[in-house]
Amino acid sequence: xxxxxxxxxxxxxxxxxxxxxxxxxxxxxxxxxxxxxxxxxxxxxxxxxxxx
Numbered sequence: 001x002x003x004x005x006x007x008x009x010x011x012x013x014x015x016x017x018x019x020x021x022x023x024x025x026x027x028x029x030x031x032x033x034x035x036x037x038x039x040x041x042x043x044x045x046x047x048x049x050x051x052x
Contacts, residue, residue: 004048004049006031006046007046008043009023010041010044011042011043011044012041030045031046033045
């Protein structure tokens with residue numbers, strides 16, 4: 001059975017792609033993006049299989 005680890009990541013509108021590309025290179029998969037605390041930000045929820 002696969003077990004997962006999760007991360008929440010703040011995203012800035014003007015650098016969203018770069019942030020997600022960086023996390024994706026480390027094996028993280030984007031699950032969802034929700035609005036952040038202000039109009040200039042969002043929050044990404046990511047997951048990846050746990051090692052071991």
